[in-house]
Amino acid sequence: MSDRHLELGVFAPTIGCAPSFGKNAFALVSSAEQRTEPTYDYNLRIAQLLDQSGLEIFFMAQRGGAGFGPARFWSYSLDSFTTAAGLAMATRNLQLISTVHTAFYHPGMVARIGATLDQISRGRWALNLVSGWAEQDFRMLDIPLLEHDKRYAQSTEFVEVLKKFWTEDWFDYAGEFFSISQGTCYPKPARPPLLYNAGSSPVGRDFAAQYCDWYFAGAQAPELLAEEVADVRSRAAKQGREVKVIIYLFVLCRDTEEAAHAEIEEIFAHAEFDSAREWLETLTGQTVGTVASTLGQGVSVEDMLRSVILGVGSGKLIGTPEQVAHALAQFHAAGADAVGLTFRHVEEELQDFIATVVPLLEREGVRRPRTLEADSLRASG
Numbered sequence: 001m002s003d004r005h006l007e008l009g010v011f012a013p014t015i016g017c018a019p020s021f022g023k024n025a026f027a028l029v030s031s032a033e034q035r036t037e038p039t040y041d042y043n044l045r046i047a048q049l050l051d052q053s054g055l056e057i058f059f060m061a062q063r064g065g066a067g068f069g070p071a072r073f074w075s076y077s078l079d080s081f082t083t084a085a086g087l088a089m090a091t092r093n094l095q096l097i098s099t100v101h102t103a104f105y106h107p108g109m110v111a112r113i114g115a116t117l118d119q120i121s122r123g124r125w126a127l128n129l130v131s132g133w134a135e136q137d138f139r140m141l142d143i144p145l146l147e148h149d150k151r152y153a154q155s156t157e158f159v160e161v162l163k164k165f166w167t168e169d170w171f172d173y174a175g176e177f178f179s180i181s182q183g184t185c186y187p188k189p190a191r192p193p194l195l196y197n198a199g200s201s202p203v204g205r206d207f208a209a210q211y212c213d214w215y216f217a218g219a220q221a222p223e224l225l226a227e228e229v230a231d232v233r234s235r236a237a238k239q240g241r242e243v244k245v246i247i248y249l250f251v252l253c254r255d256t257e258e259a260a261h262a263e264i265e266e267i268f269a270h271a272e273f274d275s276a277r278e279w280l281e282t283l284t285g286q287t288v289g290t291v292a293s294t295l296g297q298g299v300s301v302e303d304m305l306r307s308v309i310l311g312v313g314s315g316k317l318i319g320t321p322e323q324v325a326h327a328l329a330q331f332h333a334a335g336a337d338a339v340g341l342t343f344r345h346v347e348e349e350l351q352d353f354i355a356t357v358v359p360l361l362e363r364e365g366v367r368r369p370r371t372l373e374a375d376s377l378r379a380s381g
Contacts, residue, residue, distance in 0.1 A: 009057025054370035069275025111165030229335030250311025
């Protein structure tokens with residue numbers, strides 16, 4: 001039995017669509033019913049459920065602008081810094097991960113926000129660094145979208161300055177993007193918050209290996225994850241560092257396989273293909289056809305769009321509780337240290353997942369048994 005422990009939590013619905021823009025939507029690019037609300041109160045309930053149940057992670061993406069396609073998918077977004085402050089006051093053990101676009105914020109301001117969140121959360125706050133990719137978001141703010149590798153050069157300077165504010169006093173820094181004279185920041189965090197990054201390109205993997213504590217892997221299958229993990233950890237080892245790996249998975253767990261697949265067909269019957277196409281083409285900077293032809297191996301445009309529609313490009317865990325638990329164990333064996341889960345109806349399905357899948361993972365040694373405190377909190381909740 002492995003002594004590794006698979007941390008679990010949610011890729012939180014702090015982004016999505018709300019009734020003012022159409023039907024609620026978060027993890028599905030579809031007008032099929034989604035009983036998920038990208039509101040603070042809804043996320044508060046999810047965070048408290050995770051905390052009381054002994055799960056560990058609340059990962060908040062952050063969007064800007066008008067969203068994608070006619071459905072304006074992901075046009076609604078809570079601020080992940082202020083949301084983290086509120087949730088920190090309402091939880092005890094949960095790791096709260098905010099996202100920052102390094103082109104939109106100054107690292108000196110983020111350093112002070114982070115030091116304050118470190119106090120509010122008592123050391124439970126962490127930061128996901130994003131170089132940015134949605135051109136319309138940059139255009140809205142009149143900020144130039146730099147070439148891909150240049151964006152990582154900017155993020156490199158951002159994190160170097162951020163760490164100096166958290167650990168040094170009266171420092172000078174002269175870079176291409178940031179210039180600091182006699183930099184200092186009080187309060188400082190008790191220890192520098194953990195940093196996350198999801199860059200899958202070679203320059204992105206190098207950035208995570210050199211500067212981050214966690215790498216957000218994009219692989220959608222265990223065998224592909226194993227290759228990605230080996231590459232990133234090799235890059236980190238060359239820097240004398242170790243990096244943990246988190247992944248993002250969409251879960252559709254039902255009593256039978258037949259019920260799960262029937263629900264998938266219902267979701268696709270209401271799919272918003274134009275919005276999915278715009279999301280994917282904005283992310284890649286290429287047409288879907290070009291991306292599909294580059295991938296080869298029989299990957300079709302429809303395959304790629306369906307992957308976006310169901311879980312927005314995540315890996316998929318579809319089936320019974322036993323099948324979902326087995327698939328999670330495979331991702332864990334392939335190198336995942338943590339998983340941010342997402343669901344069609346997040347709150348109610350997370351409750352079912354905790355009741356049915358988590359005990360199976362504990363029984364198989366994928367997760368250590370929850371503490372008595374967490375069990376008693378879950379019972380009282």
